Amino acid sequence: MTYLAESWKRWLVWLVLVVIFAVACVFLSEWQFDRRATRVAEIELVQKNFDKAAVELSSVNLSDKNSKWLPVKVVGQYLNESQVLVRNRPRSGQPGFETVVPFRTADGQIFAVSRGWLPTGNRQDSPDVLPLPSQKVQEIVARLVPGERQLDRGAPKGQVASLSLIEIGVETGLEINQQWYLRLSAEQEPADQAVKLLKPTTDEGNHLSYAIQWLIFGVLAFVTLVFTVRKEYDFYRSKNDPKYVPKVRKKTRADADQELEDSVT
Numbered sequence: 001m002t003y004l005a006e007s008w009k010r011w012l013v014w015l016v017l018v019v020i021f022a023v024a025c026v027f028l029s030e031w032q033f034d035r036r037a038t039r040v041a042e043i044e045l046v047q048k049n050f051d052k053a054a055v056e057l058s059s060v061n062l063s064d065k066n067s068k069w070l071p072v073k074v075v076g077q078y079l080n081e082s083q084v085l086v087r088n089r090p091r092s093g094q095p096g097f098e099t100v101v102p103f104r105t106a107d108g109q110i111f112a113v114s115r116g117w118l119p120t121g122n123r124q125d126s127p128d129v130l131p132l133p134s135q136k137v138q139e140i141v142a143r144l145v146p147g148e149r150q151l152d153r154g155a156p157k158g159q160v161a162s163l164s165l166i167e168i169g170v171e172t173g174l175e176i177n178q179q180w181y182l183r184l185s186a187e188q189e190p191a192d193q194a195v196k197l198l199k200p201t202t203d204e205g206n207h208l209s210y211a212i213q214w215l216i217f218g219v220l221a222f223v224t225l226v227f228t229v230r231k232e233y234d235f236y237r238s239k240n241d242p243k244y245v246p247k248v249r250k251k252t253r254a255d256a257d258q259e260l261e262d263s264v265t
Contacts, residue, residue: 094120096117110175113181146181151164
């Protein structure tokens with residue numbers, strides 16, 4: 001019986017497994033490419049909008065998602081009695097909170113305003129000090145940011161698990177604008193403020209390299225299969241045909257150097 005007659009079923013199974021693995025690698029690669037595209041689009045918005053001069057909020061199309069990070073001027077007053085803390089906001093490895101105070105504009109809209117970061121207290125799971133802004137009518141400059149997704153976890157009274165505008169609306173009992181919150185840049189009335197939040201990073205991350213690696217893994221699966229079949233075929237021929245001499249791979253300079261090192265040690 002020939003080698004092919006003995007082994008084709010087994011290698012067919014392995015071929016099917018390799019094809020499935022390669023297809024999975026392609027899907028994972030596409031997933032990483034999509035994540036990179038999303039990240040690149042986010043970076044482009046930061047570079048386009050973050051450092052622009054502030055414009056009047058009334059001049060902005062709030063339905064346009066490309067308004068993210070755009071600085072706007074808003075006139076109104078803070079509603080200090082409705083301040084909330086957003087949990088689990090670490091900064092440089094230190095646990096903390098993001099403080100959010102609702103802001104009622106002159107035309108009656110209410111926006112959640114992120115005023116910055118506060119460290120966790122020394123003796124309790126909340127900041128030691130909660131700085132509050134002036135409640136006088138004033139103009140603030142802030143950047144438009146969409147709300148975060150709502151997390152399926154609880155939080156103590158006066159706190160929320162994420163900067164979900166739905167969750168903040170429920171916690172405060174106010175009709176919070178559900179399209180955007182405002183990340184504070186400057187305010188007209190001097191007031192104690194939390195640590196200002198950092199500018200968003202413009203690092204793409206490793207999505208591109210991961211995408212390429214998955215494609216390489218898919219190709220290597222086929223290469224490994226072919227190499228294994230060839231080695232087994234050589235072994236079969238050598239065992240059953242005394243005249244058969246397997247092809248020997250030519251030694252490279254690296255092989256010679258390795259043999260020299262082995263002989264020395």
